[in-house]
Amino acid sequence: VMAAFIIANGAASMGSKVTIFFTFWGLNVLRRENPPSVPKGILDRMFGWMMPRGPKRLTLSKMHMGGMGTAMMKHVMKSKNVMTLPELVQGALDSGVRLVACAMSMDVMGIHRDELIDGVEFGGVASYLDTADEGKVNLFI
């Protein structure tokens, strides 16, 4: 997620049009910390409860070590003036990066539109492919 937003924000600052498409676990980045209550079935509720809500709660993909590694990385990034993940997400929105949530993944994981942050768009694989076809650099991260 760090890599995605650093590349996206870098490209936006260099004048490129940028779209990030979020599928499956990637949707967690876009979840509100305090979502409104939404009527859900039991399985959807369980998915929502088990997955991290928003960028603040994401953990390192490696060396998380029960929280120690992630805390250490956050501390180091702050002390070295690297933007944190929540700052990167806000920066992306501010510089016009389009954040598109995969509608099918939202359906599978039982995530409602109201549970995602403001400014997010919604689309499917066709929308992704149309955008990708026009792009010069296209990564699966």
Add this chain to the structure above:
Amino acid sequence: VMAAFIIANGAASMGSKVTIFFTFWGLNVLRRENPPSVPKGILDRMFGWMMPRGPKRLTLSKMHMGGMGTAMMKHVMKSKNVMTLPELVQGALDSGVRLVACAMSMDVMGIHRDELIDGVEFGGVASYLDTADEGKVNLFI
């Protein structure tokens, strides 16, 4: 694997020519459930024995939780009418998506051609690069 096949099938249905190249662990997607017996060395046999055989036996990359998470995801996908992975693989073959198995990975992991499903082609890195050079969208998943 889900993402790869959803994108591939989507692109094929939109009229694009699609090739998926399978290396290392990715080869497990193409394995037959009940492969013919093939003479093998002990290490090749161990590799084959330890790795999942075919799309039905693949597990979630996150939240597998000893099988519970994967079972839950399959249940949810079925109840929401999302195609399962075996259906996606068959759908890809039916709509002309080329499935190419990496010959070098097959050699390293001791997987024989007869152990892979029908319709699979075989190639190396040169074959991948030739195809990628012509393509517009190219992802490593």
Add this chain to the structure above:
Amino acid sequence: VMAAFIIANGAASMGSKVTIFFTFWGLNVLRRENPPSVPKGILDRMFGWMMPRGPKRLTLSKMHMGGMGTAMMKHVMKSKNVMTLPELVQGALDSGVRLVACAMSMDVMGIHRDELIDGVEFGGVASYLDTADEGKVNLFI
């Protein structure tokens, strides 16, 4: 890492210009086995100490199994005359593949230039994007 270098070396041997950009954990591939002593803060020292130093010490992304899986894979690759990872890295340098270390990741993880192998270049996201814009095939691995 295997896939990255096999594709990179393949492309180089087919006459393409190839650049690999290393961020975060990817930097471990470029670390010297016996780096010179460098003055560091305690956290930087911890990061350096916890992460694998160089390609010889990298482990399988799946089925590492406390070292057994990785050892088995190395054994099999040697017996089947597949190039090992250290050989692939040297091969890439020999055939003119540019290896670029992400300067920001180096800063975050407290890795100094002297701790990386000879022949490595240094750059940021802008340098990556400039190269990617010119390229035909561009993967995030």
